[in-house]
Amino acid sequence: MEAVRGLIRRKASGLKLLGIPVLGLSADLLIGAGCVAEVHSSAVSLGEAGLAPRFGDAAERGAIKVVDYTCPAVHTALQATEKGVPYLPLRGVLGSDLVPAHADWRVAQNPFAGAADPILLVAALVPDVALFHARWADEAGNVWVGRRRELATIAHAARHTYVTVEEFRAGDMLDDELLAPGVISATYVSGIARAERGAWPLGVPELYAIDDAHLMAYARAARTREGFENYLAEFVWQSRKSSLPA
Amino acid sequence: MAKPQELLACLIARLIADASHVAVGAASPIPATACELLRAQGKPLRVTRLHKRRGNPFSEGSRELFDLAGQGRIDYFFLGGAQIDGEANLNLVHAEGRRFPGSFGSAFMYFACRTILFREEHSRRVLVPRVEFVSAPGWSPPEVARRAGPVALVTGKAHFAWLADKRRFRLVSVHPGETPAGVREATGFEYDQDTVGETPLPMPAELELLRGPVAAAIATDYPEFARRVWNSGTEPELR
Numbered sequence: 001m002e003a004v005r006g007l008i009r010r011k012a013s014g015l016k017l018l019g020i021p022v023l024g025l026s027a028d029l030l031i032g033a034g035c036v037a038e039v040h041s042s043a044v045s046l047g048e049a050g051l052a053p054r055f056g057d058a059a060e061r062g063a064i065k066v067v068d069y070t071c072p073a074v075h076t077a078l079q080a081t082e083k084g085v086p087y088l089p090l091r092g093v094l095g096s097d098l099v100p101a102h103a104d105w106r107v108a109q110n111p112f113a114g115a116a117d118p119i120l121l122v123a124a125l126v127p128d129v130a131l132f133h134a135r136w137a138d139e140a141g142n143v144w145v146g147r148r149r150e151l152a153t154i155a156h157a158a159r160h161t162y163v164t165v166e167e168f169r170a171g172d173m174l175d176d177e178l179l180a181p182g183v184i185s186a187t188y189v190s191g192i193a194r195a196e197r198g199a200w201p202l203g204v205p206e207l208y209a210i211d212d213a214h215l216m217a218y219a220r221a222a223r224t225r226e227g228f229e230n231y232l233a234e235f236v237w238q239s240r241k242s243s244l245p246a
Numbered sequence: 247m248a249k250p251q252e253l254l255a256c257l258i259a260r261l262i263a264d265a266s267h268v269a270v271g272a273a274s275p276i277p278a279t280a281c282e283l284l285r286a287q288g289k290p291l292r293v294t295r296l297h298k299r300r301g302n303p304f305s306e307g308s309r310e311l312f313d314l315a316g317q318g319r320i321d322y323f324f325l326g327g328a329q330i331d332g333e334a335n336l337n338l339v340h341a342e343g344r345r346f347p348g349s350f351g352s353a354f355m356y357f358a359c360r361t362i363l364f365r366e367e368h369s370r371r372v373l374v375p376r377v378e379f380v381s382a383p384g385w386s387p388p389e390v391a392r393r394a395g396p397v398a399l400v401t402g403k404a405h406f407a408w409l410a411d412k413r414r415f416r417l418v419s420v421h422p423g424e425t426p427a428g429v430r431e432a433t434g435f436e437y438d439q440d441t442v443g444e445t446p447l448p449m450p451a452e453l454e455l456l457r458g459p460v461a462a463a464i465a466t467d468y469p470e471f472a473r474r475v476w477n478s479g480t481e482p483e484l485r
Contacts, residue, residue: 022350043338043348048273051347058346068339070353070381072312079309091316092357094390095383097339098349116389144436148308205300 001026002198003131003164005236006242008033013028016040018127020078020154025202025215028052029236031064032228038065042074053222068098073105073122075150080124081157094118101215120242130158133183133199135207137165141186144179146205155188164195166204248448250402251475252456253331253370253421255279257405259287261362261398265321266336269311269359271293275471277324278362279456282463294320295467312351313360318393321446323359326353329377330363333413334384334396337377339447349381357381360394372436385413404429405445406437419443463470 004026012035017027019041027044030036032054044055058064073090080088089110099105099120104121110117132151136144143163145151155161161184173179199210201218221227248256258280262268270278270293281293286354294303296311304310314320328346336356355361365372367431386392399406399415403424408416412480416438426442447454457476465472 021284022348041348043350045347056345059340060343068347068348072309072316075307075309075312085368090354091391092354095380095386096349096353097380098353110415118390147302147303147305147307150309151307153307153309 001200001202002195003133003193004029005205007035008232008236011035013037017130018125019069019074020150021069021074023055024052025218028054028222029232031055031058032222032235033232034104036064038067040067040069042071043070046215046219048212049219051219053219054228057225057237068101070096070098073098074125076122076154077104077125078127078153078157080122081126082153085124086125090120090122093120105108125157127154127158128160130154130161131163133164133166133195133204135166135204136162136169136173137189137192138171138173140168140174141189141192142173143184143186143192144173144182144188145184146182152184155184160190161188162191162193163189164193164198165206166194166196166198168194248453249475250421251276251279251471252364252448252453253445254364254400254402254457255283256452257400257445258364259283259452260364261400263289263323263457265291267292267294267320268322269296269315269320270324271296274364275323275468276366277362278468279460280462283452283455285463286459312358314352314376315355318358320359322362322397323355324356324362324364325356325382326363327352327372327377327381329372329374329402330365330399331374331377331384332437334363334399334408334415335380336363336382336384337379338381339379341378344369352382356384356395357386357392358394360397363396363399364401365399366402368403368429368432373401373432374434375436384408385410403432409438412438414438416440417442419445421445422447444475 014037015035016038017023017036022043023041026045028115044052046052059066076088076090094107104123106121107118108121111121134143134145173183201214203210218231221231254276258277268281270281281291284291325336327338328341329337336352338346338352340346347401384396396408398408404420405418407418409416414437420426422444461476463473
């Protein structure tokens, strides 16, 4: 989130966002701030806080291009890139209006079946940049994401991976058998910056919880353009206000 | 006696009584209540709650749910929609000029799991003759590999069964206080109807479980829902 606020302060523009497999507050902020040209995602929502208001407004006005996915198709497209193959098959989905809207999906006959057996082929997807927040980075440049293995998948698939972390650790986490399964190797990591409480108002397990009250307040405020601008003025333009414990 | 949410949870529990593994989404407190009721009744049911804040069931990332379901390891799933039509097609993308969050995993999960369609709002706005966008189709031609699909549609007014061979719903029962004519009036699509019953009220033993161990189990992940249904007494009671 700290990197997202930074992108808004730098007045990023023309971004294409890819949800892995869905998007939330980060996307709604970037869209509302005018940084986004296209959204590719299975969904954009604020979860229990409800609809993502700036996404809904921009999509309804046609101010952004929206390419709808379904969750496993996003994972499949990135897994194809991880493996270095041009596409991977995925069951289901046929008959959905998502299929004709995707030039990067094809319906083909399963070559191993004797009878008719159409199956979806999902083309590999290569994000320019993977951007996420993690608990630790170490001296070797490795990043620990724990069970959030989809973050490893996007790091493997993206051309560049930039990570903000809560803390730097001494040593090499790949030497630690308990930490290693949650590590993304430095091989895939392009850059790391420290951002303490950088996920706020979202959470980091075991460190700080999702700030539900803040999300609810955002969902209410961002229903109007004016409310959204006020939110940006208070929490984004004024660098880091309220993101550290009072 | 019973509250509307308790009636719906008992109805859903009966519909999924043969399950051994059910997955429940973040915004589904009533289906989650149905699952907890079955567990409280002693059924050895595995309940995979998605987006659980602590003790999330997955260790391979968010794709693991779809891999699990794709193998047939999840018996039942729950889906809703901004629009649902008489052929059980679901639309989670856009309707009447309004943009909704998106299709999520519906286009995959609907093929992989026996699915209870659940939407509390029962209106012509939601239950339409034809969805504006098919996020996930209600049925597939015979050559398309499909492990499962819709089983039933449960709303705040009624319970419909899905007739796979006719590709239509059949009205099974209306909830207490509703009539078949009223349900017909509030439904935008055509469906079959012969003898229509009344959705049974929860049994005293079910209510006792719901208000004891089930309420306690649900409060962990759905605190707002548990407070609203079981603590505050603001929900109108049926009969």
